[in-house]
Amino acid sequence: MNKRQFLAALRTELDGLPQNDINRSLDYYSEMIDDRIEDGLTEEEAVEAMGAMDDIVSQIFADAGTSREETPKSWFDRSRFSRTWKAWEIVLLALGSPVWVPLLLAAGMVALSLVIVVGSLYLVAWSVLLSFYAADFGFAAGAVGGVFSFWVLLCTGRPIHATLSLGAGLVCAGLAVLVFFGLNGLARYTIKWTAGAIRWVKSWFVRKERAV
Amino acid sequence: MDAQLRRGLLEVCVLAAIKNEDSYGYQIIKQMKPCVEISESTLYPILRRLEAAQLLTAHSVEHSGRLRKYYHITPAGLERLAAFAEEWQEILAIHRFVTGEEEHE
Numbered sequence: 001m002n003k004r005q006f007l008a009a010l011r012t013e014l015d016g017l018p019q020n021d022i023n024r025s026l027d028y029y030s031e032m033i034d035d036r037i038e039d040g041l042t043e044e045e046a047v048e049a050m051g052a053m054d055d056i057v058s059q060i061f062a063d064a065g066t067s068r069e070e071t072p073k074s075w076f077d078r079s080r081f082s083r084t085w086k087a088w089e090i091v092l093l094a095l096g097s098p099v100w101v102p103l104l105l106a107a108g109m110v111a112l113s114l115v116i117v118v119g120s121l122y123l124v125a126w127s128v129l130l131s132f133y134a135a136d137f138g139f140a141a142g143a144v145g146g147v148f149s150f151w152v153l154l155c156t157g158r159p160i161h162a163t164l165s166l167g168a169g170l171v172c173a174g175l176a177v178l179v180f181f182g183l184n185g186l187a188r189y190t191i192k193w194t195a196g197a198i199r200w201v202k203s204w205f206v207r208k209e210r211a212v
Numbered sequence: 213m214d215a216q217l218r219r220g221l222l223e224v225c226v227l228a229a230i231k232n233e234d235s236y237g238y239q240i241i242k243q244m245k246p247c248v249e250i251s252e253s254t255l256y257p258i259l260r261r262l263e264a265a266q267l268l269t270a271h272s273v274e275h276s277g278r279l280r281k282y283y284h285i286t287p288a289g290l291e292r293l294a295a296f297a298e299e300w301q302e303i304l305a306i307h308r309f310v311t312g313e314e315e316h317e
Contacts, residue, residue, distance in 0.1 A: 024260075025256070027279075027281070028237065028252075028256055028281070029252065029256075031236075031237060031238075031278070031279075031280055031281060032237055032238055032252045034278060035236070035237065035238035035239075035280075036238065038276070039238070049252075050251075050252050050253065051251050051252065051253050055251075055253050056252075056253040059253045059254065059256060059257050060256065060257070062257065063256070063257035063260050063261070
């Protein structure tokens, strides 16, 4: 992880704290990383030297005097639902249920369909990538075929055809190699994006379980 | 080591590191190294607590195109260090008491 990524991740984790505290923490770690770099470490090593993100974050929260669970993270704040309900609130909730229950279900359906759509997009991306790899395999097969027919043609006394065949085979081989490395680069990006999406989805569910 | 005890001890260590001369975060860690290994994430809340208790103050100094925070000990901080030196005698006595008792058994 480089410095920019580290600080961005830290900022996300500290969401919910007063902006002042967040800025102070970011400044502190930015300075620490810079000092380590000055000392001779690479940016990646300096970031690693800061330690585990979990430790860093729980220290900051502990110092701020709040536990992570108390700080509202988003509109979907689970702690709001775990306090004791007053009688009138329960009655109102029950009376209003014909209204808010269907709305909540509808919202849930929309959210679910969005997740499915985005998920399918990733599936499509992966399928396209894999089919390109398959095509690349075709190139490699062409290379092998070219060499094979070069040999056969040479043995049957047709040197010119043989050379043509070899040339074609070599072109296929070259293309296969170039495309392979190009696809690997694409695959790396696709993996990063997919991992990022999975992390994002996970973050919706994992927040509350973090210990202080 | 007991968490509370360790935290208190680390606080006086940090104060001692800036006793004679203002220092900045990473340098404080390096200065404390012969005595105790402390990580950035542990140091941060200590500095914040000491600042809140007004045992030190912080000011920013420009360094290589960025701002570096220097920490300066206050008179109250110096008092804390002196108190620790005195407390130490008491701690030694308690230590003798605790280990001495075991010898007599």
